Amino acid sequence: MEKHGIITKVSGPLIVAKNMESVQVYDVVRVSNRHLIGEVLELRGDLASIQVYEETAGIGPGEPVFFTNEPLSVELGPGLISGIFDGIERPLDKIYEAYGQGIPLGVDVPKLDRNKIWEFKATVSVGDFVSAGDIIGTVEESETVLHKIMVPPNKKGKVTFIESGNFTIDQVVCKLGYLDETLELKMLQTWPVRKKRPYQAKLAPTKPMVTGQRVIDTLFPIAIGGIAAIPGPFGSGKTVVQHQLAKWADADIIVYIGCGERGNEMTDVLMEFPELKDPRTGQSLMKRTVLIANTSNMPVAAREASIYTGITIAEYYRDMGYKVAIMADSTSRWAEALREMSSRLEEMPGEEGYPAYLGSRIAEFYERAGMVECLGSDERIGAITAIGAVSPPGGDTSEPVSQATLRIVKVFWGLSASLAYKRHFPAIDWLKSYSLYDDQMSEYFNSNVDKNWSHHVQFVMSLLQEESSLQEIVRLVGLDALGATDRLKLLTAQMIREDYLHQNAFHPVDTYASLQKQFKLLSLILKFNELGNEAITDGKSYKNIENLSVRERIGRFKYVEEKDIDKETASIIEDMETEFSMLTKE
Template structure:
């Protein structure tokens, strides 16, 4: 942003929208600086020599006649060492640098570098002078944190012969390599800039075939999301969208986390900032912040910056995907972004679509989620990277028929529908198992067969069937009472209750129950289903259902969720206890068979 040529004058100010004239040569999405306060803005409409600018800072006090300075560059992010552990605002200004410069309140027009310019990083080359390189090739690495090795890649569009390669310490602006082709030399630095509205290139998009393990049983067992997939978490206020996204950010099987607070309340981002440095990565024992990038654009920040924060987050996530990492991006919440689009569209006096949202809302939402995916990255080493996008949606009153929810559901393949009634009953995650769905379950069948045999899919399908039957039986119970049910139906209710309370319910504040490995989940659901099958056979042979439900092993089934990961072999002992105690009631009939 070095160009300070005065190219225009403000003629109208309407909230975050500023109209300027004498803007000859202005292009869509160019970044400008408005007034001598140098407020950052982006051109969103051009008509002749008049441009409409959405300003990403407070515009109070601006008036006609103020100068507008052009940068002649699109809104871009700086990509390089220094991203991990950083906390940015919506336009990639580091909040700690702003605090050091102007204090606790973000001053208007403050300019700070996104990446530290004076810090030296130890660059270790992986290529040699004289090597032929293409775009995406890894020139060398930097140990950015204890958990992240940062690959320095040949920028897109650059290829040729390596005539110089650095070894040792350097800043992000110093030249670490020179690539020559047809007599032209391109200098490569550790930092590169990329326009946020343009997806980063890759060789090929691959079909996602592996689940992103989250450690949340209702997700991994019933509604899994793929590495490289897209998921939506719609729900009314207070139903647990942010809590669920925090859990995914903490425990999902992703190597890099990009968490975007897009217009949510400041206290929710404060929870993230306080918790993540304290939380330990389950694999390494290091703080989770060692592999996390946070973008904090809270509800008291300018509305227009919500759109920038979404694009900033997805571009940073794509950059780490290009290194071959599995990246998970959380956007909380896309409804706030859509509200910003609606406000700017209204101020531009565009023809409104449904409920006042712009007619292009669907295409904007699609452009965002389509940047997720599993890809064969640029470069000659065939790296595979994955970017999983999880967006929260906040429909007013939980009404899923509103435009943001509907446009999101047309695109994503996973729908985790949150239920306020479950949240009020303190059932978390409050994902409604009767409304939610995942279109990846059939795709993962081979993965489940290879790791758990055919039983995973069988148990999941039968458990879901029991939960659906429970919902139907509850209607009968409400009308005529539980005494009208047969013993088989009452057993169905009891097993479904066990699935809900002992399996689906998960305490995010319990040090053990907050995360469950796939192996533990499999053993837990197998234990519940074993009890169901053994109890059903016993009642068919005349055993009293009440006696079976009062067996001591039921307490062990309920406590299985609190078994530590290195102690889950005890679940096998609980299975043996199920067979033994039920056999004790039926007299140990020889014809009792284990469910296959």
């Protein structure tokens, strides 16, 4: 690196330097003799505004700026899975091993391990013609992830050399000849984080991402390749919902971005994920997870890059044909980093001081999700499902970050402080939340679970809406003012809330419910409602209906193991019909 620029001004993480004519916007530079990592945000003549991703205390005017003439990029290759990186993909575990607890300024550690030996198995032969996205070999990255080594975008040629064997990621494993050029391929690729990775075509979502969380799968489903937001106030359970989705959702790879959250929350993730068993493989959940930790005590500027780092890694695994789920916790902290950098650049502020381009930046992130036909000749389908937590102050979703997010996402899981205070988790408010994938997903559920799925869901939603109106009447004039039919509606709605929508994330059985179990439990509650209405019509006492012992069995159904649900369902229905037949008339 040749010395070119000279610092003229330092303002926190923002540095202004002169003699910068030869750099471009988004180029990476090294600031001062400490070689701090920075990124060029703005150019005005020979002056450049640089966003520095490390602490700038002690740096002043007159110090040098070194050019790399490369954009901010991530390294992609074997070694990402189970990795713990900061916002600019520096491996935190390697830094800890080399330097201890603190991250030294200007530390230069390879993003991916250059010394680890991987067993490469070639899948093409000499003489084959390959182009962008074609798989030339595979590596067993972990017990659960087969890493596919692909031809980089915009590259093609005839294979002139390839061999299976043990290699490091920067050794040549394949050579391509095209016209008069020879291209050497390694297992390592680099990719600029702010640039989307290419694909053949974007596809419409058709299947739900089954999460095992009843309130999500039944009422507000998300599609594979969909985008969702979880806004909610402090303490309403955003992080636990994301942990549940990371563990149980129908995804091959999890990319978890701790973006500006408190250090103890990221510590929980680091402590819990290695201990959690992946329900599909029995291995540690970390064997298919990439963690990006950029906590609130780390430099603000790096927080802005962490989202792009995460989505680029997710795109890389998507290109292999995997279903990737990316969890961003939380995009509000990321937006705050944007606001701070924008104010230091002295840009015209938008609403509440956020930059005017906040909406377009959030859209850029979410639009990189989706289901796509990947590059390559084997017609692979890959998907990224993006789920972003939003932390509006006081739970007020009218603030700019929430509103900008809601304009883009298709699923809104609004968390409620009042539900959280009642210890009802997940605290997803069924009166505020919505899913725009409902129509497509209903077709899937009706075909693959039961033809009555969408009918049951519509009944539940209308009943919960009606319960809200009836509760207003009860608060004004008391429960005794309601007739038996309305009181049965309240009772059924209570069963739906307490026995169905409430789910214990820490219970070994209740933490996950298959679609079949969800449907059977819902059918039992609706069967109770149906028989109750018939009994009321027949003049039976509502008080006796309310006290039927079968209600308790329905409430315990969610703790029944999957293998026993058919037997238990038949037994409960038999008992229910017997008990209703024995009711006496008023």
